Structure formats: C-alpha cells, structure tokens
Amino acid sequence: MEKKNHANVLQFILKLIAWVLLYLSFWRFDDFYKTHHFLNDVSNAFNLFLTSSILFSIGRYIVITLYNKRHENRSVRGNFVLGISRLTAVLNTSVAIIAIMLAIGINPREFVTSMTIVAMAIAVTFREYITNMISGLFIMFSDQLSVGDRVKIGEYKGRIIDITFSSLIIQDEEDDMVMVPNNMVFTSPMVNLSAHRSSLFSVRFELPLQTAVEIGKLEDAIQKTLINHPYLTGEDDLNLKVVEIGKDYVKYKMEMHATSSSSKLHTQLENEILKEVLKFKRAYDLET
Structure with missing residues (x-):
C-alpha cells in the first residue's frame, strides 16, 4: 500500500512538472504555436488533460483525507477509497478521449450529437457491462462488501x-x-461470511496414503494444540475431513471459526496446524 502511495505521489509530481513546462512553452514560443496549428491543437489538448488530471488528483486526495479523518476513531469496512480511485480513473480516461478528439480536430460536442444513434446501439450491445459497472460502483461505495471478505x-x-x-x-x-x-x-x-466477528476458514494438506492408518494420532495432536486456543471460538469439533483419496495420497481438510477475520491470524493458526502435520510425518517416517 505504501509503495502504491509513493507511486501516486511520483505520478502527480511528474504531471505537475509537465504542466508547468507546457505553460512555459506557451509563454516562450507563442509565435511558434500560432504558425503551427496542429502542434497548437495537440498542446492545448495535452494541457486540458494535464490540468484536469491534476485537479482530479487533488480532489481525490482531499476527499480521501477528509474521509479518513472522519472515520479515524472507528472501524470502517467500506470501499470508499477504492471507489474514489476507480472513479478518478474513469474521469481521467474520459478527459483523455476528449483531449484526443481535440488534438485531431474533432469537436467533442458535435461528435456526440452525430453519434447519438450509434451510442444507443452501443449501449444496448454493452448493456450487461454497463449494468455491471453501475453495480460495481454501488459495491465500492457501500459497506456491504470489502476486499478481504x-x-x-x-x-x-x-x-x-x-x-x-x-x-x-x-x-x-x-x-x-x-x-x-x-x-x-x-x-x-x-x-x-466475514460480516460477523467469527470467521470460518479452512486448512488443507496432503499426506501419503500409508499414513492414513495412523491419522488418529495426528488428529489428537492437532486437537490438543487447538482445543483451548485463544484465537478460536471453540464451537468446532476440530476433526479432520477427507477431501480426496488418490493412488498414493490422501487430502485432508479442517474447518474452524477464528475470533477475527484477519488473514494474518488465519495464517498463524494454519502454521500451527501444519507444524503438527510435519511432526507427525517426521515421526511416521522414523518409525517406518
């Protein structure tokens, strides 16, 4: 996340430098632009894109900062920041398309007017994608679902x-x-499944087929490790379930409820179980 923020800051600085250099060129080479109409149109279009993009970035930063400040003392499950970022990307893309039209001498307003019928046909053709996009915006700006759920x-x-x-x-x-x-x-x-404090997760592993006759020992060892674990709710039977039996292997699964939906906690619990699996496998290999 920190790397992404640094990338956003660097991108903003580069856009700001380009915008300043472009304005200096307008002031320094005014006569040149007046005699070269195509370059003048391209420069004006590029200026439109840079100005809009910089304003969008500033607006995005202000909105996200105010949002984080408002919710700094309580847990927020929503995707507001994600939604603002996606919306900013859409606005930048829209302005980029308009800028390209201006650069090649197309009036965007006249183009949209003349393409009304075609636009309706496109809307019908891509109706499913458009409705998915609208649904995506509802999801991003709601607290019903969040990345990690x-x-x-x-x-x-x-x-x-x-x-x-x-x-x-x-x-x-x-x-x-x-x-x-x-x-x-x-x-x-x-x-x-992550809306409540308890969160179900599963641990899967695979063992050689010949160990199946001794699997009860592994099950007992895992249960002793987890029976009073502070990060488990205690509502599970902690029994191993056979998922698949192959020619020379057996796949097992164990499901349990943690007291948090934190992926870090789930990884910690999974590591504790897998350590018992490794101990069991090592002891079995020594016996045979």
Whole structure:
C-alpha cells in the first residue's frame, strides 16, 4: 500500500512538472504555436488533460483525507477509497478521449450529437457491462462488501481479493481466481461470511496414503494444540475431513471459526496446524 502511495505521489509530481513546462512553452514560443496549428491543437489538448488530471488528483486526495479523518476513531469496512480511485480513473480516461478528439480536430460536442444513434446501439450491445459497472460502483461505495471478505455468492465461495467495474475477483478454496459479475451480488443469494466477528476458514494438506492408518494420532495432536486456543471460538469439533483419496495420497481438510477475520491470524493458526502435520510425518517416517 505504501509503495502504491509513493507511486501516486511520483505520478502527480511528474504531471505537475509537465504542466508547468507546457505553460512555459506557451509563454516562450507563442509565435511558434500560432504558425503551427496542429502542434497548437495537440498542446492545448495535452494541457486540458494535464490540468484536469491534476485537479482530479487533488480532489481525490482531499476527499480521501477528509474521509479518513472522519472515520479515524472507528472501524470502517467500506470501499470508499477504492471507489474514489476507480472513479478518478474513469474521469481521467474520459478527459483523455476528449483531449484526443481535440488534438485531431474533432469537436467533442458535435461528435456526440452525430453519434447519438450509434451510442444507443452501443449501449444496448454493452448493456450487461454497463449494468455491471453501475453495480460495481454501488459495491465500492457501500459497506456491504470489502476486499478481504469471505463471501458466498450463488455457487461461488471464497475471499474477495479485488473489486473492479465488471466483476468481483474471488479466490476460492482451491486457490483458483473466479471472476463473479457484479450483477450477481444483487440478483443471487449472497452471504458475507466475514460480516460477523467469527470467521470460518479452512486448512488443507496432503499426506501419503500409508499414513492414513495412523491419522488418529495426528488428529489428537492437532486437537490438543487447538482445543483451548485463544484465537478460536471453540464451537468446532476440530476433526479432520477427507477431501480426496488418490493412488498414493490422501487430502485432508479442517474447518474452524477464528475470533477475527484477519488473514494474518488465519495464517498463524494454519502454521500451527501444519507444524503438527510435519511432526507427525517426521515421526511416521522414523518409525517406518
């Protein structure tokens, strides 16, 4: 996050320097621009883009700063910052398109007027994407869902790792990336598994098939480690579940509820369980 902020600051400084240099060129080479109309149009278009982009960046910074200041003393689950960033990107893109039109001598207002019928056809053709984009904006500016939440939307279940204008990017339990259209949040049954203090998560691992006869020892060791764990709610039976049996391996899964939806905490608990798995595997190898 810090690297991204540094990149944004550097980008803003570069745009500001380019804007200053462009204005100095207007003042220093005024006669040159008057005699070279194409370069004059390109420079004016570039000036429009830089000026707008700088203003958008300043506005974005002010809005986010005020928002963070207002909510600094309470936990906020929303995606306000993400929504503002995405909206700023859309505004920059829109101004860039207008600037390109001006640079090549096209009047944007006349172009839009003449393209009304075509625009309607495009709107019908891309209706699904447009509705997904609107749904994405609703999600970004609401506190119903947030990056990092574990959700179940229709048949899809996993952790949200990104929210775009077209879809939610979900990492499922098999570590696959699933792109769920934003519309599904409003048209399908949706459960936010991270909305409460307890958060369900699972730990998966694989062992050789021959260890299956001794798996009870591993289960007992894991239960002793977790039975009174301060970061577990204590509402789970902590039993290993067989997920898949292969030719020479068995895949296991254990599900439990943590007292927090923090991914850092989940990783800590997962490491404790996997350490017991390694101890079991090492002891089994020594015995055989």
